[in-house]
Amino acid sequence: MKKKWLGLGLLLPVFGIIIGVLSERVDKKESKAPSVNTYIKSVTLKDFSIEVMSENNENQILVNYPKTKSKKINQRLESFLRDELSSFKKASLENNLKEKGSFFQSFETYKLSSDIVSFKFNVLRKNSPLLQTESQVITKTYDLKEEKELQILDLLNEKEDLQSISKYLYDKFSKEQSPPTQKAKVVLQSGLKPVEKNFNTFVLDNDSLIFYFAPHQINMDTKAYTQVSLPLRELGEVVTPQILVGHLKEEAEKSKVKIPSAQQVRNKQLxxxxxxxxxxxxxxxxxxxxxxxxxxxxxxxxxxxxxxxxxxxxxxxxxxxxxxxxxxxxxxxxxxxxxxxxxxxxxxxxxxxxxxxxxxxxxxxxxxxxxxxxxxxxxxxxxxxxxxxxxxxxxxxxxxxxxxxxxxxxxxxxxxxxxxxxxxxxxxxxxxxxxxxxxxxxxxxxxxxxxxxxxxxxxxxxxxxxxxxxx
Incomplete structure (x- = not known):
């Protein structure tokens, strides 16, 4: 595998990249928005750099991945990348076709604080030119000080707080689907079931917790990822104190909209x-x-x-x-x-x-x-x-x-x-x-x-x- 610094635009015609538009709503009109013939350029911030890896042998591969100041996190990012490429190459071999497949990955960087950073990887796979392009969003959030990856439950005061987020989003989307069919309700309930796998694709920016729900996860009609942003000021009762950095703590205290914590729900019942x-x-x-x-x-x-x-x-x-x-x-x-x-x-x-x-x-x-x-x-x-x-x-x-x-x-x-x-x-x-x-x-x-x-x-x-x- 060779590392090369290349102009990304040079390889675009080869890949024929098509990325679906992220839908911010679950209603039918938004979810059917057409795809666009473009690619998401990798974006990084100060203290992070963009590494480029490319191949043009058995398959056409162009990958961007971030590099931080933490050696341990960099090793984990490279290990993640190797696993993704290994899985792609294995699938390409199993197709037993002579035509080249393609794998493209760019990323975007989000920063909550000096210690907490998120990377959103935009991945396009095509195991063969004869097959359809598969798009995927993968996210990684790290505590740079502790040098560890954060999962959704690491952000919450307790595991049951995921239930509060789940209920809030279910009520929100149910109102937008008016009137929701029984089948749509079942899909929404399943996709928002308060389990880690449903909510672990997320990033933290300077004022929001952003979830990315896979196609058909919460809306059976959409073929694109659904992006949902929750302002951190509304999550003040749910997230751990380390998330409410700087002005966010004061904003959370003053916020008129507050998603209740699991503890508050229990207290009300008691x-x-x-x-x-x-x-x-x-x-x-x-x-x-x-x-x-x-x-x-x-x-x-x-x-x-x-x-x-x-x-x-x-x-x-x-x-x-x-x-x-x-x-x-x-x-x-x-x-x-x-x-x-x-x-x-x-x-x-x-x-x-x-x-x-x-x-x-x-x-x-x-x-x-x-x-x-x-x-x-x-x-x-x-x-x-x-x-x-x-x-x-x-x-x-x-x-x-x-x-x-x-x-x-x-x-x-x-x-x-x-x-x-x-x-x-x-x-x-x-x-x-x-x-x-x-x-x-x-x-x-x-x-x-x-x-x-x-x-x-x-x-x-x-x-x-x-x-x-x-x-």
């Missing part, structure tokens, strides 16, 4: 149910916490764990398990000291050291701070930069260490919207929690994490103190 949150302090413990996690998993009950930094340092795998099982992990500071009695510098260290360790262990910041003994001040709350979670029902498990008494206290004091305080470092507390869960379920309560409880009934704000979340 709002009118009898809710409560079980919380556990002072862990993790190598004996009692795993036993509690087993009970919670069996009962399908989410909980919130306020972990001590000094114990997280000893048993990180247990906290990883808490997080993996869908529980909320918050901070209980590092050493369980009475914060108002400390100099502000020490308070900051107690909070920061635990926050840094949670971030390192789980990849996310602590979800809430519970100050030891519930002791805090407005100044401490401001330092925390996370919601301050107190409680409305104290099980007194630390005092009684008796499962019967724990059950009695909780059942006497619980109400809709309660935040229940327990500890995961006593066997009696684990036994008491098992009993409480069964009793409260029989009374029609739904268990949620603290954040889910608060968001179902109001708004979660940093440095604000929460004791409960009543309607």
């Amino acid at each position: 709002a009118n149910k009898k809710l409560l949150a079980l919380t556990f302090d002072d862990g993790p413990d190598p004996q009692t916490t795993p036993r509690l996690l087993s009970i919670l998993k069996k009962e399908n009950v989410p909980a919130t764990f306020f972990v001590l930094g000094n114990r997280l340092a000893l048993y990180p795998e247990i906290v990883k398990q808490e997080h993996a099982l869908g529980h909320q992990v918050g901070s209980h500071t590092f050493n369980h000291l009475n914060l108002p009695q400390l100099p502000m510098k020490d308070v900051q260290e107690e909070i920061k050291n635990t926050a840094d360790l949670v971030q390192k262990t789980l990849g996310i910041a602590p979800q809430g701070l519970r100050p030891p003994y519930g002791a805090t001040t407005p100044q401490i709350n401001e330092q925390a930069q996370t919601p301050i979670i107190q409680w409305s029902v104290d099980s007194l498990d630390w005092k009684s260490k008796n499962a019967d008494q724990i059950e009695q206290v909780v059942m006497n004091e619980v109400y809709d919207g309660s935040i229940i305080l327990m500890h995961d470092i006593y066997n009696s507390s684990v036994d008491g929690a098992a009993r409480v869960i069964k009793k409260l379920k029989s009374q029609g309560y739904t268990f949620v994490t603290v954040n889910q409880l608060i968001e179902a009934r109001g708004k979660l704000k940093n440095s604000q103190v929460y004791f409960n979340a009543t309607r």
